[in-house]
Amino acid sequence: MSRMVYLGGEVRSRALFRGDRHVLEWAGLAGFMALALGLVVVFRHPVAIGAGILLAAAGWWMFTPRGDAHQSWAAATARTWYHRWRNATGLSSYHPDGEGAMTPWWLPATAGERNAPLAVGEVRWFDVEFRGGGSMVVFRHAMPDTDYFSVVLEVTGSIGAVRAERDDERPYVGWGEFLTSQATERSAITVVQEIAHVVPADIEDHLVFIGSRIPEGTPEVLQRSYADLAGQLNTRSEQHRTYLALGLPSTDRLWKTASRYGGGDTGIGIAVFKEVQKAVKKLRGPFGGVRVLDEARAAALIRALQDPGFDIDQSDGVTLATCWQASDGTHPERVVVNGTWLTRTATVQGRKISTEALPVQALSRLVSGGEDSFIRTISAVHKLVPAARARGTAQEDVTVDTGETNAGAGKGRIDDGSAAASLSGSTARLNDLKVGSPYHGVNLALYITVKARTEAGLEDAVSAMEAMANAAGISELSWMDERQDLAMITTLPLARGVKQ
Structure with a gap:
C-alpha cells in the first residue's frame, strides 16, 4: 500500500480578526484607525464622528485580503505601482553591458551600476579549496532580516532499475x-532548496549516431520507421537534473566555529564545509551520488536556468560575475531573457493544495507525467523548524481551530469545510509532533518557472503545467504577475523563497 501524506489543510488564516494580513497591511490599517480615532477625540462633533467612521470603514476595506488571489486592494495597488516604478527606473530589466540602465535623480549614482538583476540583491562569494583538489563555492547573501550563507549540490537520484512499489x-x-x-x-x-530542472531531450544527435552505424542493405522502410518513431518520442522525451541549495544563517554559533579555523573567509568557509560534509553523508542514502559545485559549475547552472540555450554542463569561461543574462521584465506577465526565452513563474498557495491524503509521490507529478515536453524548473524550499518550536505552533493552531469550530457550532453556523480542514490539519501536525516522536516541523514553499520561445509556446507551457499541478493535488497555480522580474530568482539555486 502506498505511503500517504497530508500537504494541504492550511485553507484559512488563523491571524487576529482573520484576513491573513501582511505586516504592511496591518500598519496601513492601524494608521487609518488612528486617524479615525483622532478625528473623533479631537473634534467631538457629529460630522467628525461620521468622518471617523467612514475613514475606519475605508481602511478596513482597503487593507483586508479577499477573493481568490487573497490580497487586499491596497496590496494589489501597491504591487502595480511598484512594478511601474521599476519599469520607469529601469530596475525591472537587466543589461550586462549597462545599456538601457538609467539612474533617476532621486537614486544614488551607483544604482544603475548593477552586475546582476535587482532580485539577486547583495551577494558575494568565495571558494573553499579541498586538500585533494577541487573546490566548493560559498555564497554570502546580505538580506534585510539576516545574512546567510549557501552552497549548491548536484544529486543524481536513487540508482536502480525496476523497483517494487514499496x-x-x-x-x-x-x-x-x-x-x-x-x-x-x-x-x-536551516533551509534546504530542492530544484528539479526539466528540458526536452534533443534526439537529433542520437539519430545521427544511429544513422552512421546502419548496415548496408537495411530496408529504407525500416530506417524511415525508426526515424518516425524517434520523432514521436522526441515530443515527450525529457532530461531531468536535480540540485540542492543549502542555506546556513550567519549566527554566533557558526562564527564561533569559524574562529577555530582562523576567522574571515577561510574560517567561515571551513565551518560551512564541515556542515555541508555532514549533510552530504546523510544525502548519500536517498540519492545515488552527490557533488558540491565550484564557482564555474554553479555559474554554468545559473546561466542555463536563465537561458536554456546554454549547456548546463558547459562551464568553460563562465563565472558568477558573468553568468547573469540580459532580461526584460517590463511586461507584467513574463520576463524575456536574452530577447529569446519568455519566462513565467508561479507559486503555490497552501490553501490551493488538496486537504485529502496524497501519495508520497504526489509532487513528483510536477516534474514528470505530462503529455508533452516543455522547459520547467520546480523549486521546493524547506524551512526547517525544530520539533519544540513546531509543536508549540501546532498547539496554538489546534487551540484556535477548536475554538472557532465550537463557536461556529454554538451559533448554528454551517461550515463550508474550511474549519474542519483546518482543525484536521493542525491536529494531524500536533499528533506527528508529539513528545518523543522523531519528527520535526517544516515550512514548505513551492515555485515553478516555465519557458518557451514564443507567446503561443509559453501559453501551452502554462496550460500543461497547470494540468500537471492539478494531477498533483494542486487546484490552482498563483502566477506572480507584476512581480515576474523579481520572481525568477525563486527557482535559482540561492536558497531563497522563505524567511531565513
Whole structure:
C-alpha cells in the first residue's frame, strides 16, 4: 500500500480578526484607525464622528485580503505601482553591458551600476579549496532580516532499475530522514532548496549516431520507421537534473566555529564545509551520488536556468560575475531573457493544495507525467523548524481551530469545510509532533518557472503545467504577475523563497 501524506489543510488564516494580513497591511490599517480615532477625540462633533467612521470603514476595506488571489486592494495597488516604478527606473530589466540602465535623480549614482538583476540583491562569494583538489563555492547573501550563507549540490537520484512499489518509496523516506537530521536546534543548516530542472531531450544527435552505424542493405522502410518513431518520442522525451541549495544563517554559533579555523573567509568557509560534509553523508542514502559545485559549475547552472540555450554542463569561461543574462521584465506577465526565452513563474498557495491524503509521490507529478515536453524548473524550499518550536505552533493552531469550530457550532453556523480542514490539519501536525516522536516541523514553499520561445509556446507551457499541478493535488497555480522580474530568482539555486 502506498505511503500517504497530508500537504494541504492550511485553507484559512488563523491571524487576529482573520484576513491573513501582511505586516504592511496591518500598519496601513492601524494608521487609518488612528486617524479615525483622532478625528473623533479631537473634534467631538457629529460630522467628525461620521468622518471617523467612514475613514475606519475605508481602511478596513482597503487593507483586508479577499477573493481568490487573497490580497487586499491596497496590496494589489501597491504591487502595480511598484512594478511601474521599476519599469520607469529601469530596475525591472537587466543589461550586462549597462545599456538601457538609467539612474533617476532621486537614486544614488551607483544604482544603475548593477552586475546582476535587482532580485539577486547583495551577494558575494568565495571558494573553499579541498586538500585533494577541487573546490566548493560559498555564497554570502546580505538580506534585510539576516545574512546567510549557501552552497549548491548536484544529486543524481536513487540508482536502480525496476523497483517494487514499496521500494520506490525508499528515496522519499530517505529524504525525510535527511530533513529530520538537519532540523535540530544544533544544526547550522536551516533551509534546504530542492530544484528539479526539466528540458526536452534533443534526439537529433542520437539519430545521427544511429544513422552512421546502419548496415548496408537495411530496408529504407525500416530506417524511415525508426526515424518516425524517434520523432514521436522526441515530443515527450525529457532530461531531468536535480540540485540542492543549502542555506546556513550567519549566527554566533557558526562564527564561533569559524574562529577555530582562523576567522574571515577561510574560517567561515571551513565551518560551512564541515556542515555541508555532514549533510552530504546523510544525502548519500536517498540519492545515488552527490557533488558540491565550484564557482564555474554553479555559474554554468545559473546561466542555463536563465537561458536554456546554454549547456548546463558547459562551464568553460563562465563565472558568477558573468553568468547573469540580459532580461526584460517590463511586461507584467513574463520576463524575456536574452530577447529569446519568455519566462513565467508561479507559486503555490497552501490553501490551493488538496486537504485529502496524497501519495508520497504526489509532487513528483510536477516534474514528470505530462503529455508533452516543455522547459520547467520546480523549486521546493524547506524551512526547517525544530520539533519544540513546531509543536508549540501546532498547539496554538489546534487551540484556535477548536475554538472557532465550537463557536461556529454554538451559533448554528454551517461550515463550508474550511474549519474542519483546518482543525484536521493542525491536529494531524500536533499528533506527528508529539513528545518523543522523531519528527520535526517544516515550512514548505513551492515555485515553478516555465519557458518557451514564443507567446503561443509559453501559453501551452502554462496550460500543461497547470494540468500537471492539478494531477498533483494542486487546484490552482498563483502566477506572480507584476512581480515576474523579481520572481525568477525563486527557482535559482540561492536558497531563497522563505524567511531565513
